[in-house]
Amino acid sequence: MEEVEVEEAENMMDGMYLTFALGNEADFQVYGLEICHVIEIIQMQRITKVPDVDACILGVINLRGKVIPVVDLRASFIMGPAHDQVRKCIIVVDFEGLETGLIVDEMRDVVYISEENIQEPPATRDYKGKNFVQGIGKLNEEIILLLDLARFVVSTETAEP
Amino acid sequence: MSSALEKGRLAFKEEAEDLLKVMEEGLLELEDNPADEAQVHNIFRALHTIKGSGAMFGFTELSDFAHHIETAFDQVRSGALGVTEQLIALGLKAHDQIQEFLVDEGDLSAEGQQRALEVDQLLRGLMEQPAPAPQAPQATADPSAQERPEAKGEGMFWVRFAPQEDFFLGYKPLALLRELKELEEVEVFPQVEGIPHLEELDPEVCYTSWEVLVFSPQGIQPLKDVFMFVEQACRLEIQPIQLDEEQDVESVTQLGQILAQRGAVTSVELEKLLRAQPKVGELLTQSGLVSDLQVQSALSEQKMIRSKQKKKEKERDQSSIRVPSQRLDALVDLVGELTTMQAHISQIVQSRDDPALDNMAEGLTRLAAELREATMELRMLPIGTAYSKFKRLVRDLSQELGKEVELITEGETTELDKTLIERLNDPLVHLIRNAIDHGVERPEQRKKVGKPSQGKVSLSAIHSGTNIILRVADDGAGIHKEKVIAKAKQQGLIEPDASLSDSEAYALLFHPGFSTAEKVTSVSGRGVGMDVVRQNIESLRGKIAVESEWGRGTTFVLHLPLTLTMIEGLLVRVADCFYVFPLATVEECVAIHSKEVRSVNGTLTIKVRGEVLPFVRLRNLFQLGGEPPELEQIVIARVENSLVGFSIDLVIGEHQSVIKPLTPTIAGKGRFSGTTLLGDGTVALVLNLFELVGV
Numbered sequence: 121m122e123e124v125e126v127e128e129a130e131n132m133m134d135g136m137y138l139t140f141a142l143g144n145e146a147d148f149q150v151y152g153l154e155i156c157h158v159i160e161i162i163q164m165q166r167i168t169k170v171p172d173v174d175a176c177i178l179g180v181i182n183l184r185g186k187v188i189p190v191v192d193l194r195a196s197f198i199m200g201p202a203h204d205q206v207r208k209c210i211i212v213v214d215f216e217g218l219e220t221g222l223i224v225d226e227m228r229d230v231v232y233i234s235e236e237n238i239q240e241p242p243a244t245r246d247y248k249g250k251n252f253v254q255g256i257g258k259l260n261e262e263i264i265l266l267l268d269l270a271r272f273v274v275s276t277e278t279a280e281p
Numbered sequence: 282m283s284s285a286l287e288k289g290r291l292a293f294k295e296e297a298e299d300l301l302k303v304m305e306e307g308l309l310e311l312e313d314n315p316a317d318e319a320q321v322h323n324i325f326r327a328l329h330t331i332k333g334s335g336a337m338f339g340f341t342e343l344s345d346f347a348h349h350i351e352t353a354f355d356q357v358r359s360g361a362l363g364v365t366e367q368l369i370a371l372g373l374k375a376h377d378q379i380q381e382f383l384v385d386e387g388d389l390s391a392e393g394q395q396r397a398l399e400v401d402q403l404l405r406g407l408m409e410q411p412a413p414a415p416q417a418p419q420a421t422a423d424p425s426a427q428e429r430p431e432a433k434g435e436g437m438f439w440v441r442f443a444p445q446e447d448f449f450l451g452y453k454p455l456a457l458l459r460e461l462k463e464l465e466e467v468e469v470f471p472q473v474e475g476i477p478h479l480e481e482l483d484p485e486v487c488y489t490s491w492e493v494l495v496f497s498p499q500g501i502q503p504l505k506d507v508f509m510f511v512e513q514a515c516r517l518e519i520q521p522i523q524l525d526e527e528q529d530v531e532s533v534t535q536l537g538q539i540l541a542q543r544g545a546v547t548s549v550e551l552e553k554l555l556r557a558q559p560k561v562g563e564l565l566t567q568s569g570l571v572s573d574l575q576v577q578s579a580l581s582e583q584k585m586i587r588s589k590q591k592k593k594e595k596e597r598d599q600s601s602i603r604v605p606s607q608r609l610d611a612l613v614d615l616v617g618e619l620t621t622m623q624a625h626i627s628q629i630v631q632s633r634d635d636p637a638l639d640n641m642a643e644g645l646t647r648l649a650a651e652l653r654e655a656t657m658e659l660r661m662l663p664i665g666t667a668y669s670k671f672k673r674l675v676r677d678l679s680q681e682l683g684k685e686v687e688l689i690t691e692g693e694t695t696e697l698d699k700t701l702i703e704r705l706n707d708p709l710v711h712l713i714r715n716a717i718d719h720g721v722e723r724p725e726q727r728k729k730v731g732k733p734s735q736g737k738v739s740l741s742a743i744h745s746g747t748n749i750i751l752r753v754a755d756d757g758a759g760i761h762k763e764k765v766i767a768k769a770k771q772q773g774l775i776e777p778d779a780s781l782s783d784s785e786a787y788a789l790l791f792h793p794g795f796s797t798a799e800k801v802t803s804v805s806g807r808g809v810g811m812d813v814v815r816q817n818i819e820s821l822r823g824k825i826a827v828e829s830e831w832g833r834g835t836t837f838v839l840h841l842p843l844t845l846t847m848i849e850g851l852l853v854r855v856a857d858c859f860y861v862f863p864l865a866t867v868e869e870c871v872a873i874h875s876k877e878v879r880s881v882n883g884t885l886t887i888k889v890r891g892e893v894l895p896f897v898r899l900r901n902l903f904q905l906g907g908e909p910p911e912l913e914q915i916v917i918a919r920v921e922n923s924l925v926g927f928s929i930d931l932v933i934g935e936h937q938s939v940i941k942p943l944t945p946t947i948a949g950k951g952r953f954s955g956t957t958l959l960g961d962g963t964v965a966l967v968l969n970l971f972e973l974v975g976v
Contacts, residue, residue: 168956168964169858171903173947180947180956182964185618187956189947218944273946 135235137257139228139264140211142193148225151193152257152264155230159212159219164205176272181221183212190221191272196252215273222272231264233257238266286338293338294383295603300327301376301383306669308372309676315364324372325354331379343382346397349404350375367407373673374400437522437586438497438504443472443490444515452511454487460507466496468581490516494582522586606699609660613846616649616656617939623649624937624960653937657844660700664742664751665693667702671713675738678717685724685734686717691741697749698844704821705751705841708814712753712837713738715810720757720835730832732756748865749843754836760829762786769795787827791815821845822954824971845940850957852936852965853916853929856905859965860929861938861957866918866970870932875911887926889917897974898928920970940967 137152162183167190169179176195180187190210210221238255254268304327307320314320328351335344350372356362378397440461444454461467475488482488497503501519508517623645630642668690679686721727721736728734741752762783769775769789781789789795793812818825823841842848842863850861851870871889878896879886885896894917900909915926938957954969 166963168966169903169905170943170947170953170966172952177947180943180964182958182962185621185958187941187943187958187964189944218946220944220946 135232136230137233137264137266138211138230140224141226141228142197142199142224144225150228150262150264151224152231152233152266153211153213153222153269154266157213157215157269159214161227162210162212162221164208164210164223178223181210183219183221186219188212188219188221190223192223193272194223194225196272213269213273215269218273220273231259233259233264233266290338290340292603293334293340296334297331297379297383300331301380302669303327305373305376305673308369308376309669309672311364312366312369312676321354321357321364325351325358328354340382342397343379346375346382346401347379349401353404353407362407371400371403371407375404436497436500438495438501439518439520439522439582440493440495440504441490441518442493442508442515443517444487444511446486446488448487448511448514449485452514454489454491457507457511458491458493461493461495461504466585468494468585470494470577470581494585496585522582609699613656613660616653617846620649620653620937620939621958621960621962625962626960628960650937653847657698657847660698660844661696662699662702663694663696664702664749665690667706667709668693668740670706671709671740674710674713675717678714679721682718683723684717684721684736686721686736686738688713689737689739691739692743695742695744695749696843697742697841698846700845701821701841701843704817705839708817708839709740709751709753711810711814713740716753716755716757716835720755720759722758744843749841751839751841752836753839754834756834759831759833759835760787760790760827761831762829765789783829784826787829790827791825819951822969848938848940848967850936850938850967851916852933852959853914854931854933855899855903855929856907858903858905859933859959859963860899861936861965861967862916862918862927862970863967864935866920868917868919868924871915871917871926872912873915873926875909875913878913887915889915889926892924894924894926895974896926896928900928900930902973918970920974925970925974936965938965938967 133154133156136155138155138158139150139152141148141150143149165181167179167181170177170189173189176192178190178192178195180189207226208223209227210223211227212219212221237258239258241253241256252267252271253265255266257264257266304324307324307327311317311320311324328347332344332347332351335341335347353362353368353371357364357368362368378400382397442454442457444452448454458469461469470492472490472492473488475490476482477488495504501521504519508515511517627642627646630638671690672688675686675688716738717736721738722730722732724734727736737756739752739754741754743750765786766775766779766781766789769786769792770777770779772795774789774792774795775781791811791814795811815825818839818841821841822845823839825840826838827835828838829835848861849864851864851867853860853862873887873889877887879888885898886893887896888894896915898909898913899905900907909928910930913928914930914932915928916932917924917926919925936957936959940955940957942955943953951972952969953966955967956964957967959965
């Protein structure tokens with residue numbers, strides 16, 4: 121019984137994406153995360169810096185007693201610091217048992233993108249050697265870059281071959 | 282239904298594992314001392330239980346197999362079969378076989394079955410041998426076993442120590458008594474009747490004699506050793522006191538008997554009195570036969586014997602409850618959360634200024650601390666539980682490699698966290714293997730250099746503050762420093778013209794891929810290993826070091842924390858970040874004016890009470906920016922064996938730190954051993970000082 125329910129739930133989550141934006145009001149890009157990895161969305165909070173780690177990892181936060189790392193997506197995409205801090209929040213994701221917070225500029229929506237509307241990312245464009253995008257979704261003429269979580273969550277050292 | 286049976290099978294497997302351990306220990310013990318009948322009984326009982334419960338839970342093959350070896354030990358019990366090397370070797374084989382049965386749940390592979398059959402055949406062969414009628418160990422065992430239990434094993438002793446009058450010339454009776462006190466349990470009764478009135482007292486004369494009750498786990502020898510040098514100058518009697526296990530606690534050695542045994546009254550006198558009245562002690566005193574003090578001491582002896590007896594019974598009853606370790610882990614986690622929550626409450630209460638709340642918060646703090654301690658204790662196990670495995674390892678390895686090695690263990694009762702014990706197993710196995718393979722020489726070689734042909738590998742554990750120190754030592758050839766350096770040069774690990782100190786050279790041993798063994802054996806020599814050992818130890822927040830003397834032997838010293846989940850810490854602040862020093866490393870906190878910091882060859886140093894210490898500014902080390910205040914707060918901590926000063930902004934105070942591990946993404950360079958939560962939910966980083974100063 122239970123297993124069937126879980127399977128159904130997983131099926132229901134197929135094709136569902138949580139979208140958010142990085143940038144400012146005039147110039148932004150929408151990104152999407154597979155919703156099955158998302159645990160919750162929390163407000164920005166005090167981040168404890170951890171020396172020695174990759175620059176895109178801002179530090180750690182206390183999530184109800186659990187200490188989890190937070191990744192600054194802006195830094196990952198080598199964007200400058202944002203002007204608007206108000207709408208910033210943290211998306212907590214679970215990838216293969218590792219919980220990680222992702223800092224984004226603005227939350228958008230949960231959307232459904234059917235498979236035929238998702239394209240492979242262009243092979244020629246490589247973001248600084250790290251391919252963060254696993255697909256490009258189209259929804260009502262808007263382009264949504266679908267992120268490959270493995271690139272953020274697993275430490276950069278272990279991710280590189 | 283089926284799940285109930287499944288549970289039963291599981292419980293049986295766990296029980297059988299324990300019994301197998303008993304069996305193995307018994308066999309190894311028997312090998313050293315074939316006359317030890319108690320071990321034969323232990324082994325037999327273990328096998329009997331395995332056989333019985335095995336059959337009950339459907340391990341038929343196992344049960345059949347255990348039956349044969351059980352029969353063999355039954356024959357040993359009755360004296361029909363002698364304890365021979367062959368029997369022990371077979372017993373150990375059978376032990377492994379039963380283990381295999383357990384692992385495979387009765388479905389043995391074809392080879393497994395073949396092996397089981399072989400052991401079985403051998404057993405039968407052994408039993409069919411004509412029983413050597415007056416079997417040597419069995420026959421001689423009886424009288425010696427009767428006489429010697431107290432000479433070898435633990436026991437209670439009554440010591441009467443009456444120094445001669447001139448004893449003070451050259452000896453100190455108190456020093457001797459103090460030495461006695463270091464034995465496990467001691468009760469001293471000074472006999473002071475001999476002391477004259479003050480005006481007649483000669484301070485140079487020793488008037489006092491002593492009666493001492495000692496419980497000595499190592500038998501009589503250590504007692505004799507204490508008095509070794511004063512035997513000429515005193516009257517000394519040491520008598521063993523029989524602890525008869527079969528006897529009922531209450532009927533243990535009557536008071537009168539004790540006094541009679543000591544010769545304070547004769548049995549005849551005693552007999553007379555006994556017939557008259559029941560209260561022997563009072564009567565004896567009244568009748569003036571013995572002094573009050575003597576009765577007092579005898580009473581104490583009675584008490585001590587009873588408590589010992591009770592303790593023995595308790596030990597028998599002390600069989601424990603089995604709890605899956607995940608539940609313990611969950612409990613530890615919860616207690617950790619509670620500790621954090623309690624710290625938060627205390628912080629809020631402090632700002633309220635409400636005495637009633639204050640009281641409650643204080644009570645809560647105390648309770649939480651006790652709960653924390655009790656929970657941590659649940660996870661503590663004596664390291665001795667791991668030792669028995671190593672005994673077997675040493676036996677098998679030394680036979681395989683044609684060496685004679687004895688394993689000496691110390692500190693079995695030292696307790697440490699269960700997870701630690703489990704995770705220490707692999708590194709320790711590796712170190713012991715190394716010690717036997719590379720360390721201890723072959724018997725011929727050992728004789729040539731004038732060592733006894735049997736080598737020694739010793740394993741010891743002691744507490745030191747919140748750390749535990751494990752030593753794996755051998756008395757073998759030691760590390761040939763030049764050879765290590767040559768090999769390292771050959772492998773390109775160091776510059777061809779490098780000159781290294783001893784410790785630098787030994788550190789090469791932990792380099793990945795390094796091995797000096799000239800030939801690769803099945804045991805070691807492939808150069809994988811020592812670096813893995815180091816990694817293992819470091820992942821437990823520990824340290825490993827080598828000491829060696831060419832020709833004398835090698836010692837590996839492991840420093841480990843007692844537990845992985847909680848430490849006592851010193852909380853400090855630097856800029857707006859919080860850090861925790863393990864309190865055990867902190868020596869003191871001082872303040873120093875910035876002008877007093879000197880730079881020597883690029884290294885900052887400070888002078889504290891005339892001593893020059895290296896100095897690290899955490900602000901710079903962690904690139905936190907900002908300027909240090911003029912009067913810098915310094916935490917002086919012990920790293921390795923030297924002191925280092927760490928500059929911080931503010932010492933906040935002691936902090937019970939529940940350590941949460943860093944996920945691999947943020948483990949960084951290992952300069953932090955984890956994180957911990959403060960009362961208000963802020964995350965603080967726990968410093969790993971070893972990595973911090975880069976030793």
